[in-house]
Amino acid sequence: MFIELDLQSDTPLYTQLADQLTEGIASGELKPGDPLPSIRRLAEDLGINLHTVNKAYNLLKQEGLLQVHRKTGVIVQPDGMPGVTEAFEAKLRRQLRSLAAAAAVRGMAEEVFAQESKSVYRDIITNRGGE
Amino acid sequence: MFIELDLQSDTPLYTQLADQLTEGIASGELKPGDPLPSIRRLAEDLGINLHTVNKAYNLLKQEGLLQVHRKTGVIVQPDGMPGVTEAFEAKLRRQLRSLAAAAAVRGMAEEVFAQESKSVYRDIITNRGGE
Numbered sequence: 001m002f003i004e005l006d007l008q009s010d011t012p013l014y015t016q017l018a019d020q021l022t023e024g025i026a027s028g029e030l031k032p033g034d035p036l037p038s039i040r041r042l043a044e045d046l047g048i049n050l051h052t053v054n055k056a057y058n059l060l061k062q063e064g065l066l067q068v069h070r071k072t073g074v075i076v077q078p079d080g081m082p083g084v085t086e087a088f089e090a091k092l093r094r095q096l097r098s099l100a101a102a103a104a105v106r107g108m109a110e111e112v113f114a115q116e117s118k119s120v121y122r123d124i125i126t127n128r129g130g131e
Numbered sequence: 132m133f134i135e136l137d138l139q140s141d142t143p144l145y146t147q148l149a150d151q152l153t154e155g156i157a158s159g160e161l162k163p164g165d166p167l168p169s170i171r172r173l174a175e176d177l178g179i180n181l182h183t184v185n186k187a188y189n190l191l192k193q194e195g196l197l198q199v200h201r202k203t204g205v206i207v208q209p210d211g212m213p214g215v216t217e218a219f220e221a222k223l224r225r226q227l228r229s230l231a232a233a234a235a236v237r238g239m240a241e242e243v244f245a246q247e248s249k250s251v252y253r254d255i256i257t258n259r260g261g262e
Binding site: 100 | 142146150153154156157196212213214215219223224225226228229231232233234235236237241244245246247248249251252253254256
């Protein structure tokens with residue numbers, strides 16, 4: 001899987017890394033049980049700090065998307081992905097609300113905003129089956 | 132305008148404050164030229180640090196949603212809100228993409244995600260005219 005980090009971005013590197021791994025799982029490029037590189041290896045490959053990779057892996061472990069084993073290493077959750085819980089939905093709505101407010105204040109219409117949402121979702125999913 | 136901050140949230144307080152002010156402008160509750168409380172006053176009212184309010188005001192000033200005058204204080208941008216720039220659109224898509232990936236990995240369907248986006252946008256806008 002190809003990971004690209006933007007060092008100029010306002011988004012913290014660990015968030016960018018976690019987002020891209022999440023996309024990889026959503027698109028099916030990373031499959032349940034697939035091994036991920038060790039923290040040290042990925043940090044070296046990306047030229048970033050060990051702690052940054054560790055933080056991203058831990059975040060995804062907490063969310064139930066990864067399993068971290070001391071011996072066998074880091075793998076994509078093999079026991080079923082987490083579902084849409086109430087807590088997830090509440091958080092998603094809060095975050096969408098923040099983006100919707102920024103869009104609305106700049107005069108982006110409701111339909112355009114909804115269309116953008118649809119189109120980014122489709123972009124991610126499009127890789128499924130395209131392997 | 133009623134502002135409610137969640138001290139338990141993962142979202143930084145200055146982000147929550149900036150989001151709610153943005154919503155206030157988007158909904159029309161805050162109008163161009165409207166005065167906002169001084170940093171000191173708002174910090175006292177909300178029981179938060181001066182720096183937190185300052186950071187939120189500065190963020191919105193940078194985005195062009197507020198004007199900060201040394202003498203007359205902080206007001207909602209009276210000279211036209213910023214539009215949908217290429218930079219804004221790129222940032223919006225990046226952020227939406229992160230949310231879409233998290234939703235997709237949990238099995239939330241494209242239509243549901245788009246519908247959520249539409250519904251939060253409508254929630255914000257619904258206050259317009261309802262004054």
